[in-house]
Amino acid sequence: MLLQSIITALTVFGSILVQAIPALQLRQSAPPKSPPDFAIQQTLNISTGNPSKCAAGIRYFLQPIDHATYDGTVGDGSTFYQQFEVIDKYFKPRGLILFFQSTENANMVCLEQLAGPAWAAGLGALVVVLEHRYFGISCPYRLNYTEMATWPVPLLKPLTLDNVLLDSVTFYPGQPTMEDSRVYLVQGAGHTADIIMEDPADSDGLKEARGAYLETMKA
Ligand SMILES: *[C@@H]1O[C@H](CO)[C@@H](O)[C@H](O)[C@H]1NC(C)=O
Numbered sequence: 439m440l441l442q443s444i445i446t447a448l449t450v451f452g453s454i455l456v457q458a459i460p461a462l463q464l465r466q467s468a469p470p471k472s473p474p475d476f477a478i479q480q481t482l483n484i485s486t487g488n489p490s491k492c493a494a495g496i497r498y499f500l501q502p503i504d505h506a507t508y509d510g511t512v513g514d515g516s517t518f519y520q521q522f523e524v525i526d527k528y529f530k531p532r533g534l535i536l537f538f539q540s541t542e543n544a545n546m547v548c549l550e551q552l553a554g555p556a557w558a559a560g561l562g563a564l565v566v567v568l569e570h571r572y573f574g575i576s577c578p579y580r581l582n583y584t585e586m587a588t589w590p591v592p593l594l595k596p597l598t599l600d601n602v603l604l605d606s607v608t609f610y611p612g613q614p615t616m617e618d619s620r621v622y623l624v625q626g627a628g629h630t631a632d633i634i635m636e637d638p639a640d641s642d643g644l645k646e647a648r649g650a651y652l653e654t655m656k657a
């Protein structure tokens with residue numbers, strides 16, 4: 439019964455996204471640039487200290503700070519460490535990937551506290567949560583979240599919806615058998631309306647980011 443209702447929920451959610459796509463007038467554009475593979479691998483090996491105490495353990499993904507201007511270099515001015523957690527024990531090759539965009543929290547909410555693992559057990563899915571940029575320990579420019587009230591305003595410039603969406607597009611949790619998997623999105627950060635609703639005032643950057651995001655999250 440649970441599995442059946444999950445599948446129904448996913449099907450409904452998936453069809454909402456699919457229906458939204460034609461309305462978005464997808465623009466053809468190059469995929470956003472990622473840091474070199476070796477640097478990504480090295481970053482996956484760095485300990486995050488696991489402040490949320492997530493049972494499956496957590497890692498960092500090396501993420502460009504500003505996707506639109508990213509030039510492929512690695513360092514404090516161009517990349518930052520973005521925390522994530524993966525539960526792969528239920529995953530069957532070519533199975534679904536349930537992707538959770540984390541909410542805007544001081545501490546990332548672990549997958550163990552979300553519905554994802556229960557769904558994954560029934561679906562043979564991989565389940566992933568990615569911390570929201572500029573929250574918790576996923577802060578660019580070595581900014582300390584506890585001191586956010588004193589952050590220099592110019593450093594907040596890359597905190598845009600475009601960049602949040604493209605974080606999900608470039609993110610790769612390092613699972614070798616997931617290439618053929620379909621991704622289902624669970625937007626925890628309250629950006630669902632921003633993604634589905636188009637506004638004439640949207641910048642070209644946002645339109646492109648939205649298109650790339652929906653293309654990645656295709657059901
Ligand atoms: C990451 O850590 C593993 C295990 O310690 C090691 O084999 C691998 O070489 C490391 N990769 C990089 C890029 O540092």
Ligand SMILES: *[C@@H]1O[C@H](CO)[C@@H](O)[C@H](O)[C@H]1NC(C)=O
Binds near residue numbers: 582583584585
């Ligand atoms: C962040 O700031 C708080 C409050 O100033 C401090 O206690 C903490 O040690 C800082 N964390 C890091 C990693 O520097």
